[in-house]
Amino acid sequence: MSFSRSVEIVAKEQLKSNIFKFAIKSEEMAKEALPGQFLEIRVNDNLEPFLRRPISIHKIEKQKNELEFIFQVRGKGTEILAQKQVGDKISVMGPLGKGSFQFENHKDIAIIGGGIGIFPLYELARQASKNANITTYLGFRSKDFVLLEDEFSKVSNQLVLTTDDGSYGQNGFAIDYLKEDCKKKKPDCIYACGPLPMLKAVRDFAAQNNIHAQVSLEERMGCGIGICLGCAVKDRNSEGYKHVCKDGPVFDIADVEF
Ligand SMILES: Cc1cc2nc3c(=O)[nH]c(=O)nc-3n(C[C@H](O)[C@H](O)[C@H](O)COP(=O)(O)OP(=O)(O)OC[C@H]3O[C@@H](n4cnc5c(N)ncnc54)[C@H](O)[C@@H]3O)c2cc1C
Ligand code: FES
Structure with a gap:
């Protein structure tokens, strides 16, 4: 099951000049998420950019009800996203993707x-x-x-x-x-x-x-x-x-x- 939610950014770290790591809080999403799935992120409330941007789930923190994602600034959408701060809310749909990594039987x-x-x-x-x-x-x-x-x-x-x-x-x-x-x-x-x-x-x-x-x-x-x-x-x-x-x-x- 996937959810569309307004979620709070609870951590932000700049890893490189154009690469950012965010953590968001959502109990439902953290509970459901599997490695390999992704999120569709609406970077602001305006019509431009209209489409959500797909970003992979980097880390799932079930205990803390948090998901982390890392992204590179490429164009307008990720540029707007990079300006968000801890405490801001963003609209996130996910976890998305039926195909997640299957690893349980491999040693x-x-x-x-x-x-x-x-x-x-x-x-x-x-x-x-x-x-x-x-x-x-x-x-x-x-x-x-x-x-x-x-x-x-x-x-x-x-x-x-x-x-x-x-x-x-x-x-x-x-x-x-x-x-x-x-x-x-x-x-x-x-x-x-x-x-x-x-x-x-x-x-x-x-x-x-x-x-x-x-x-x-x-x-x-x-x-x-x-x-x-x-x-x-x-x-x-x-x-x-x-x-x-x-x-x-x-x-x-x-x-x-x-
Ligand atoms: C399933 C999935 C998971 C992804 N996970 C991540 C992630 O974890 N971290 C991350 O940094 N990026 C990830 N991406 C890529 C990310 O979605 C794009 O970089 C982003 O949407 C660009 O939006 P923008 O508005 O900043 O740039 P735009 O203005 O839309 O595009 C800027 C430039 O980026 C190129 N671009 C846009 N989307 C893609 C794409 N999907 N693949 C290759 N080039 C693209 C365009 O051709 C253009 O040259 C993922 C994409 C998909 C489909
Ligand atoms: S992005 Fe629309 S069908 Fe996959």
């Missing part, structure tokens, strides 16, 4: 994320780490773009952090380190979210090596609830389409075209 998990795609992977790692061995691979362009290193290292048995230019962590692409480790031991499942080239590389590698993989997709969205058909992705098992908002955003990587 050995690889998580791979790139850039701002790492945000929805954190709650997955946090929950899955209670019962599974987690290796996390995070890729960034350079040292200035590195985020959430401490958070992920606390919920991972092993964290491999890479930068494309070698300015921090391991040099190169995160996927290459994952491939190398898989030669020694295949994980039960790979979970991925990030830029398209990374996701395509994960898809091809998983298919070639017969490894189950799940992906969280980010398509441009209109309604966020399956009405406008704006977020369609081709279903690889039929002639039809799936919708990221309604059927995803998490899919089995082999099921959708991207």
